[in-house]
Amino acid sequence: MNPKIALKKIWLDEDVTEFVVTVIDRVSTFKSKVYVGYDYLQSLIKELSTFKDQIYGGIYDIEMGEFGPEYASGAFKARLHYYVPGKLSIATHQQTEFFDFSNRKEAAESKMYLKTEPILLDNFIAQLQKLNSGDADEAELECA
Template sequence: MGKSIAFTKLRLQDGRLDLRIETCDERGVVSCEIHATDRELERFADDLHGFRNVSNQSACEFQLGTFEPESANGGIRIRIRFHAPGTLALTVSQRQAPQEPGGDRVHAAASMHVLSEPALLDDFISQWSGLVAGSRDEATLRCL
């Protein structure tokens, strides 16, 4: 897999969609699974669409899932800012749902920095809309 942020639909149960998210660069892969409702998926899509209207001086942050320690869900937080003409810098923070070895709640978390382009983000937004609508099982933001 090349440099990317890939969201893959795992299963739909009880009105919640389980997703695997993998962020890849030349050094490695960060992966987590999260659970999201239809409303959360639609809000994420709306937030991404809104990024198109942001000035080149601003940064935006998008989150899906949660980073709260008492939650049994994982999460992803993506901070996007304009880096250079035609380039976007993304900081991707991911947190896995807690594991309970020996009764302790342990949350694995990692962050990765990647670059992309506005046209690649537009392609991802289109794929994401298909994932939310149920016509796709994966949405991938290709990175540089």
């Protein structure tokens, strides 16, 4: 499988949208379900459109859902960093919904590290726009 980050819309109402976030590196795949506010995608598109041009050391965090047992569903965070011009690194952290395990609550977690390029980020932003308008149910950020 090719490395990527994929967002798939599962469900929405007038307040929240549920996504499955899938991260694939060269060896592993990890999925988590997250909830975001209704206007989250619109904000994400706007902020990524600004970030994409910050190729000299820009840093941007994508955050979806919330970490911890107090919150519904899971969480996803990705730190995007132009560590040299034209090279974009992505560090991800994901957590599933908490569940009963022995006599405590636990959640599966994953940290993965990916690299991509500015043109692939541009493609992702275009796919997010289709996702936001309802013309698609999934957006993928291809990685190298």
